[in-house]
Amino acid sequence: MMLKWVVRSQSVLLFGTGLVFPFYIVFLSESGASFSEFGLAYGLFTVSAALVHHWVGRYSDLFGRKIFLLVSAWGNAIVYLVFPVVQEMLAVYIIQVVLGILGALQKTSEKALVADFTDGSNRGVLIGRYHFWISLWSGAAVMVSGFLIDLLTLSVIFYLGSFICFLSGVLTLFIQEEKELGS
Amino acid sequence: MSLKTRWKILLAISIYGVLVSLSILFHQQSDDLLVHDVSRLFPDHVNEIVEGNEIESFQNAIHDANENDLAVSIGGARHSQGGHSYYEDSVFLDMTSYNDIVSIEPDEKLITVESGATWADVQEAVNPYGLSVKVMQSSNVFTIGGSLSSNVHGRDPRYGSIIETVHSFRLLQFDGTIVDVTPEEHPSLFQSVIGGFGLFGVILDVTLELQDNEIYLATTESIDLDEYPEYIRKHVMDQGDVGLHFARLSASPDDLLEDMYFTTYHVVDESESDYPTKEELDDLTPLQEEEHVLRDKFAFGLSRKFDWAKTAVWDLQQKLYGENDEDEWITRNNAMRPPIEFLEYDSSRNTDILQEYFVPVDHFPTFVGDLREIVRKEDLNLLNATVRYMPKSTDATMSYAKEDMLAIVIYVNHSMSDKGIEHMEQATQQMVDAALDLGGTYYLTYQLYPTKEQLKEAYPNFDEFLRLKEQFDPNKRFMNNFYEEYES
Numbered sequence: 001m002m003l004k005w006v007v008r009s010q011s012v013l014l015f016g017t018g019l020v021f022p023f024y025i026v027f028l029s030e031s032g033a034s035f036s037e038f039g040l041a042y043g044l045f046t047v048s049a050a051l052v053h054h055w056v057g058r059y060s061d062l063f064g065r066k067i068f069l070l071v072s073a074w075g076n077a078i079v080y081l082v083f084p085v086v087q088e089m090l091a092v093y094i095i096q097v098v099l100g101i102l103g104a105l106q107k108t109s110e111k112a113l114v115a116d117f118t119d120g121s122n123r124g125v126l127i128g129r130y131h132f133w134i135s136l137w138s139g140a141a142v143m144v145s146g147f148l149i150d151l152l153t154l155s156v157i158f159y160l161g162s163f164i165c166f167l168s169g170v171l172t173l174f175i176q177e178e179k180e181l182g183s
Numbered sequence: 184m185s186l187k188t189r190w191k192i193l194l195a196i197s198i199y200g201v202l203v204s205l206s207i208l209f210h211q212q213s214d215d216l217l218v219h220d221v222s223r224l225f226p227d228h229v230n231e232i233v234e235g236n237e238i239e240s241f242q243n244a245i246h247d248a249n250e251n252d253l254a255v256s257i258g259g260a261r262h263s264q265g266g267h268s269y270y271e272d273s274v275f276l277d278m279t280s281y282n283d284i285v286s287i288e289p290d291e292k293l294i295t296v297e298s299g300a301t302w303a304d305v306q307e308a309v310n311p312y313g314l315s316v317k318v319m320q321s322s323n324v325f326t327i328g329g330s331l332s333s334n335v336h337g338r339d340p341r342y343g344s345i346i347e348t349v350h351s352f353r354l355l356q357f358d359g360t361i362v363d364v365t366p367e368e369h370p371s372l373f374q375s376v377i378g379g380f381g382l383f384g385v386i387l388d389v390t391l392e393l394q395d396n397e398i399y400l401a402t403t404e405s406i407d408l409d410e411y412p413e414y415i416r417k418h419v420m421d422q423g424d425v426g427l428h429f430a431r432l433s434a435s436p437d438d439l440l441e442d443m444y445f446t447t448y449h450v451v452d453e454s455e456s457d458y459p460t461k462e463e464l465d466d467l468t469p470l471q472e473e474e475h476v477l478r479d480k481f482a483f484g485l486s487r488k489f490d491w492a493k494t495a496v497w498d499l500q501q502k503l504y505g506e507n508d509e510d511e512w513i514t515r516n517n518a519m520r521p522p523i524e525f526l527e528y529d530s531s532r533n534t535d536i537l538q539e540y541f542v543p544v545d546h547f548p549t550f551v552g553d554l555r556e557i558v559r560k561e562d563l564n565l566l567n568a569t570v571r572y573m574p575k576s577t578d579a580t581m582s583y584a585k586e587d588m589l590a591i592v593i594y595v596n597h598s599m600s601d602k603g604i605e606h607m608e609q610a611t612q613q614m615v616d617a618a619l620d621l622g623g624t625y626y627l628t629y630q631l632y633p634t635k636e637q638l639k640e641a642y643p644n645f646d647e648f649l650r651l652k653e654q655f656d657p658n659k660r661f662m663n664n665f666y667e668e669y670e671s
């Protein structure tokens with residue numbers, strides 16, 4: 001049952017990103033001197049994601065979804081390593097665009113992959129189960145991080161999140177796409 | 184797992200490992216010129232950081248600063264909390280590597296030490312001689328230069344502030360010359376450099392008076408706040424056999440600033456029957472290191488966030504300190520290095536700050552009542568409150584103990600947002616007013632929240648201090664945020 005590895009790798013990924021998320025908001029609101037800078041940084045994330053969804057969908061049909069999940073997980077791992085070092089607002093904007101793209105890679109290919117691994121009869125049950133685990137982990141992460149925020153430093157949290165995303169990438173390697181692609 | 188997958192994972196781990204190391208490396212180097220203090224509020228970019236253990240490097244730095252018309256700021260352990268130790272675009276002298284013990288004269292009970300050394304360094308140097316520091320802060324992480332510049336005080340009720348125990352020091356002045364400063368030869372420099380926040384020059388080496396490393400027995404008891412002044416008068420003030428004394432007030436919301444207990448260390452004289460034997464002394468004398476840092480850090484972290492944890496910590500403290508040391512000996516040196524590392528904190532959203540207020544002994548309960556009201560009304564996140572006796576000490580130009588005082592140190596956690604800072608600023612002004620109304624003062628080494636009027640009321644010599652600054656540093660070469668805030 002290949003869906004198992006999708007659930008595992010993506011749960012771990014969402015745990016990692018969920019852990020960083022609240023801090024990341026703090027980080028943004030602190031780097032942005034004003035609300036307009038904060039708004040711009042936040043908006044860039046969403047807009048860049050929107051722009052690549054199309055493209056991801058098309059190419060994942062051609063090349064498989066796994067590679068995109070891998071890029072997303074390891075990409076996040078690397079970007080989180082950059083955070084503790086960043087000082088310029090411009091760098092923050094660039095990171096936002098990159099994170100938006102990575103997020104889109106993940107979202108579209110994850111959904112496509114879940115669809116690949118399920119079929120008509122029990123698809124609903126499996127998708128339900130999939131989302132159950134994913135949401136549980138990301139929710140847990142936000143709570144854990146809400147607690148850690150006063151006990152650890154911002155940089156440590158970013159390193160922790162990075163490591164977890166890296167782990168998610170390793171788990172992604174175990175997914176084997178059975179379905180014929182490009183058909 | 185296939186061989187190919189295994190190789191991929193291995194490769195990924197190696198690459199990732201390299202990236203993590205790079206990130207940590209850059210992180211450590213990032214923005215070296217941004218200087219801040221332990222509170223991490225109000226950091227400044229400096230022009231250059233100069234460190235070293237040669238006087239020439241500091242002399243050259245001052246020479247260059249004169250040439251390029253740059254300000255000079257001086258930092259020790261940077262535990263002052265109002266930007267006293269740095270200044271925007273200045274040449275920042277980091278004194279912490281200038282930290283050798285120059286000499287110890289056991290017979291005269293004197294030590295000469297470079298100003299970047301910490302009390303921990305001094306304790307290590309003098310402990311083998313059976314000697315101990317006379318006046319220092321309640322913990323030992325501070326530098327000697329920083330301590331002189333704040334004219335610090337500690338827990339020994341037999342001494343006033345540190346100025347009373349300074350034999351002499353050498354001062355590097357704005358023009359690069361070095362003067363030997365003693366109270367006899369350069370009284371006004373002596374009185375204003377000590378307590379002068381680095382505004383008169385760089386303190387190089389300092390000769391300090393020492394005393395014997397006494398043996399103490401500690402008593403911890405709870406006491407009614409209203410009876411505390413009387414206890415001080417009867418059992419602490421002018422008692423030769425009280426080596427150290429301090430008290431704690433509850434920060435738990437249930438009995439906020441009401442529950443109180445004190446600890447008094449009595450000197451055990453060699454002639455007394457309960458003086459330790461030679462073997463026992465050998466066990467007692469080595470310096471103890473801080474234990475349980477992580478545990479305490481975590482407990483303190485919880486009490487920052489939760490009221491129940493404040494109560495739990497208070498109860499625990501009372502158990503820990505209140506019951507066991509009754510008949511345990513402790514050397515003075517070991518009693519003067521209580522835990523502190525667990526207080527290190529670097530959340531980016533909020534910070535722990537300290538403040539200290541001095542009020543005449545008999546007004547103390549009234550002041551604590553006022554404080555309680557302000558803490559409640561302003562909903563301050565009070566984490567800790569300690570109390571000590573501060574005998575009259577007026578040698579320094581900027582003296583805070585105009586008469587025998589009781590001093591309360593409060594530890595408050597507050598948000599680092601602009602709003603959080605503003606809130607703390609106005610709450611501070613209320614507390615300062617409460618102290619001033621009772622003939623009290625506040626400690627200058629913390630935030631610059633009090634107004635200039637409040638400063639002048641607390642320190643009536645401030646104008647004289649400014650005049651001396653102009654006399655000894657006419658070009659204002661030595662600058663810091665404290666001076667900038669209050670000079671005009």
Ligand SMILES: Cc1cc2nc3c(=O)[nH]c(=O)nc-3n(C[C@H](O)[C@H](O)[C@H](O)COP(=O)(O)OP(=O)(O)OC[C@H]3O[C@@H](n4cnc5c(N)ncnc54)[C@H](O)[C@@H]3O)c2cc1C
Nearest residue numbers: 259260261262263320321326328329332335336380381386
């Ligand atoms: C947790 C904590 C506990 C404390 N407990 C006490 C206490 O019990 N009693 C007490 O009195 N105070 C106490 N303080 C305050 C502390 O003693 C002062 O802030 C002291 O100045 C800190 O020393 P530092 O080495 O960190 O100096 P810094 O903060 O680095 O510098 C303080 C001032 O000294 C100047 N300076 C430093 N080195 C030199 C030098 N070589 N030549 C000339 N000027 C110099 C700086 O320019 C600055 O103006 C406490 C502070 C903290 C944070």
